[in-house]
Amino acid sequence: MRYDFASMLTPAADCARLQPASDQSLLVYFGQQITLESHQHVMRLLRLLELKPVEGIRNLHPAYCSLLIKFDALKLGHDDLEAILWPYLDRLEDVHLPEPRQVEIPVCYSREYGADLNEVAVMHGMTPAQVIELHAAAAYEVYFLGFVPGFAYLGELPAALVTPRLATPRRRVPAGSLGIAGSQTGVYPFATPGGWRLLGRTPIPMFRPNREAMSLLSIGDRVRFMPITQEQFSALEKA
Amino acid sequence: MTQIQVQAPGLLTTVQDLGREGFGPLGVSASGAADPIALRLGNRLVGNADGTAGLEMTLLGGTFLFPQDAVVALAGSDFRATLDGAPVELWTSVKVSAGQTLRLGHTHSGARCYLCVHGGIAVEAFLGSASTHILSGLGGFEGRALRKGDVLNIGSATGLFQKRKLAQWAREALAPHKVLRVTPGAQADWFPESSQQVFYSGRYRVAEESNRMGLRLEGTPIPLASGGEMITEGVSLGAIQVPDGGLPIILFVEQQTTGGYPKIANVVAADLAGVGQLRPRDEIRFELVGLDEAWRLLREQEELLASKELILG
Numbered sequence: 001m002r003y004d005f006a007s008m009l010t011p012a013a014d015c016a017r018l019q020p021a022s023d024q025s026l027l028v029y030f031g032q033q034i035t036l037e038s039h040q041h042v043m044r045l046l047r048l049l050e051l052k053p054v055e056g057i058r059n060l061h062p063a064y065c066s067l068l069i070k071f072d073a074l075k076l077g078h079d080d081l082e083a084i085l086w087p088y089l090d091r092l093e094d095v096h097l098p099e100p101r102q103v104e105i106p107v108c109y110s111r112e113y114g115a116d117l118n119e120v121a122v123m124h125g126m127t128p129a130q131v132i133e134l135h136a137a138a139a140y141e142v143y144f145l146g147f148v149p150g151f152a153y154l155g156e157l158p159a160a161l162v163t164p165r166l167a168t169p170r171r172r173v174p175a176g177s178l179g180i181a182g183s184q185t186g187v188y189p190f191a192t193p194g195g196w197r198l199l200g201r202t203p204i205p206m207f208r209p210n211r212e213a214m215s216l217l218s219i220g221d222r223v224r225f226m227p228i229t230q231e232q233f234s235a236l237e238k239a
Numbered sequence: 240m241t242q243i244q245v246q247a248p249g250l251l252t253t254v255q256d257l258g259r260e261g262f263g264p265l266g267v268s269a270s271g272a273a274d275p276i277a278l279r280l281g282n283r284l285v286g287n288a289d290g291t292a293g294l295e296m297t298l299l300g301g302t303f304l305f306p307q308d309a310v311v312a313l314a315g316s317d318f319r320a321t322l323d324g325a326p327v328e329l330w331t332s333v334k335v336s337a338g339q340t341l342r343l344g345h346t347h348s349g350a351r352c353y354l355c356v357h358g359g360i361a362v363e364a365f366l367g368s369a370s371t372h373i374l375s376g377l378g379g380f381e382g383r384a385l386r387k388g389d390v391l392n393i394g395s396a397t398g399l400f401q402k403r404k405l406a407q408w409a410r411e412a413l414a415p416h417k418v419l420r421v422t423p424g425a426q427a428d429w430f431p432e433s434s435q436q437v438f439y440s441g442r443y444r445v446a447e448e449s450n451r452m453g454l455r456l457e458g459t460p461i462p463l464a465s466g467g468e469m470i471t472e473g474v475s476l477g478a479i480q481v482p483d484g485g486l487p488i489i490l491f492v493e494q495q496t497t498g499g500y501p502k503i504a505n506v507v508a509a510d511l512a513g514v515g516q517l518r519p520r521d522e523i524r525f526e527l528v529g530l531d532e533a534w535r536l537l538r539e540q541e542e543l544l545a546s547k548e549l550i551l552g
Contacts, residue, residue: 021425022505023533025475034470046264061263061473061496068473070260073508073537078530145266146471146497149375153471153497190375209365209377215265 012041012092018082024058024073026081028089029066034155038065039143043220044095048088054081062144062219064153100141100222105187105202107178107225108233109135113201114178120163120197132227134158135199140185142221150189150207152217157183169195176201178225189215200227203237241307241358241393245385249301249343254360254379254391255353256292258492259368263473268494270370270378273451273515274315274351276413276544281314281355283550284332284403291359291394292369294385296352298518300343301385303354309335309393310357310400316349316516330405349415349516358396372493374452403552412543415513417521420528420536424479424502426469434462438503439525443487447519451493454517460485461503471499477506477514479525489514509536 015038017029028045030038046062049069056075061068071081109132111117121128140154157180165181170193173179177188179196188194189206202225206216217223228236245252255278258271272278272295279289294301300318312332313320320327320343327333327341329352335341343352362369362380371379380391430438443458461481474480478490480500489506490498491514504525506514517523528536543549 019425020422020530021473021502022475022477022508023422023530023537024508025473025505027425027472029472032470050264058260059263059269060261063472063497064470066470066472068263068475070263070475073534074541077534144497145264146473147266147495149262149265149267149372149377151266192374207375219264 010037012044013086013089016041016089018078018085020078021068025068025070026078027066027068028085031065034064034143039141040097041065041092042067042144043097044092045088046219047097048091048095052088054084056081061146063146064143097220100220101218103217103221103223104226105204105216105223106228106232106236107136107200107202108228108230109178109200110230112230114199116166116197117199120161120180120199123163124160126160131161131199134161135180135185136225136227138224140223142217142219142223144219145215145217148190148192150215150217152186152206152215152221152223154185154223155183157185163197165195166197169193173198174201176203176206178202201233203233241309241396243309243356243360243391243393244304244306245301245387245389245391246304246340247302248385248387248389249296250299251297252301252385253295253371253373254292254362254369255295255371256369257290258370259366259378262366263496266496267366268372268492268496269476270372270451270493271368272353272370273492274353274512275515276512276540277315277351277515278353278355279544280330280405280550281312281353282359284312284314284330284405285310285355285357286401286403287355287357287359291355292362293353293355293360296343296354298346298350300352302340302342304340305335305337307337310396311335311341312355312403313343313352314355315352317347318343318345318352319347320344330410332401332403334400346518350518351515356393358394361392361394374493401552403550406549406551409543409546409549415516417523418526419510419514419523420507420533421479421504421525422507422528422530422533424504425472426501427503429501430461430481430503435503437461438487439527442522442524445517445519445521445523449517449519451491453491453494454489454514456487456489456523458486461487469499469501471497474498474502475505477508477511478502479504479506491515507533507536509533509540
């Protein structure tokens with residue numbers, strides 16, 4: 001089954017497909033492409049399962065158009081879980097999602113912090129300044145957090161900036177690095193290996209275990225990047 | 240307060256308990272002991288609850304000075320431990336007197352050995368767990384592997400020593416094996432029959448660059464899936480993903496929470512603890528089982544762990 005923008009009002013239960021991922025996890029797919037609708041379904045199911053937890057569910061991994069549900073296999077099987085989930089799926093249209101938060105993230109776009117800025121510009125026949133302008137002009141949605149704690153998958157990148165990831169990932173990308181890959185963009189919360197092309201860096205911590213909201217970003221947030229100078233970067237870093 | 244002084248950390252020694260489930264929406268994976276069965280049993284031997292934090296050592300163990308009396312047990316693989324030079328038996332509670340030094344060497348069996356202490360290793364919990372998540376530097380002792388000179392606190396303990404030992408039959412029944420049982424992965428049907436053939440008939444070798452995030456395998460590359468374009472989705476513990484190049488990766492305890500590669504199979508829950516004992520260069524192969532068989536294996540394992548004759552005391 002395929003759904004697209006033409007079927008914006010598809011009830012979640014009609015397009016949901018449930019499939020075992022392992023002996024202790026189940027994937028709920030809402031279609032097989034990234035659409036705002038399928039992502040709305042993911043957020044609603046996540047919210048409903050957080051508001052009305054199911055005994056035996058141990059973890060939830062949301063993504064673009066799917067939700068992975070990990071369960072205690074000594075208590076539940078896929079059939080049990082499916083029987084529990086269908087009534088949840090039938091109620092998704094009634095789930096109220098909070099207004100998206102607007103978050104601004106200061107970024108110093110530069111060759112020093114964005115090792116791939118020049119190459120990305122060349123690939124698209126632009127100047128680095130044009131790349132920065134395009135990237136900072138767009139508003140992005142947080143589709144989900146994944147990969148490592150606090151890593152937000154943001155989309156959609158303006159079509160003119162869509163760029164394949166590096167053929168060989170870097171062994172270490174500095175914390176705070178802003179990258180792009182395909183039609184996605186995101187900030188590395190920690191120094192990790194990574195294959196996204198780097199355009200700049202933010203001095204703001206994306207994940208702080210001692211902060212009440214540990215992750216700066218949450219699923220559903222709307223994000224803009226605000227270009228800052230090296231001096232502003234240094235000042236914010238110290239603050 | 241009772242303490243442990245780290246005189247040598249070993250290759251990679253971290254504080255671990257049974258992990259933190261429930262924070263997937265933050266991108267936080269469960270982490271926790273790579274061989275949770277060994278940690279649970281080690282804890283029982285010293286009179287702790289199953290989920291108490293202990294030290295997970297990898298391939299080469301550390302050297303630890305105990306300034307006060309303590310009760311400890313070593314569980315998992317045989318790292319040829321000595322206490323002030325005298326051999327220490329694995330899977331047995333041991334009384335340590337103030338001033339004694341516990342020294343562990345290289346592994347003589349699997350990848351990991353757990354040091355459990357009566358009272359547990361006391362660290363500040365992060366998201367409800369003492370487990371270290373190395374990549375993000377969160378949890379455990381300062382979010383990192385132990386270093387020489389670190390001083391660890393031991394949780395409050397009643398201090399009464401009781402001789403406890405894991406029954407021989409249980410050691411054999413729980414010994415990790417090199418054939419991993421798997422169920423089909425989320426994209427199993429993307430892989431044509433010929434690819435499945437390669438995967439299930441081949442032997443794979445655990446690569447050097449394997450770690451708690453994932454085990455990279457070397458062997459015959461699996462011809463790639465042709466099901467379409469993969470959209471990043473949540474990934475489960477033990478998922479076997481096949482990236483470009485066709486060499487599979489088993490996602491492990493410190494896994495990324497989402498991934499964009501097709502998954503051909505998934506290690507069954509009952510065999511995950513065994514994955515934690517795989518060493519670089521170990522040869523493994525995969526055996527396909529159904530979900531019912533996977534659950535039967537898990538129930539059987541838990542029944543064994545609940546057996547009254549498991550620990551002799």
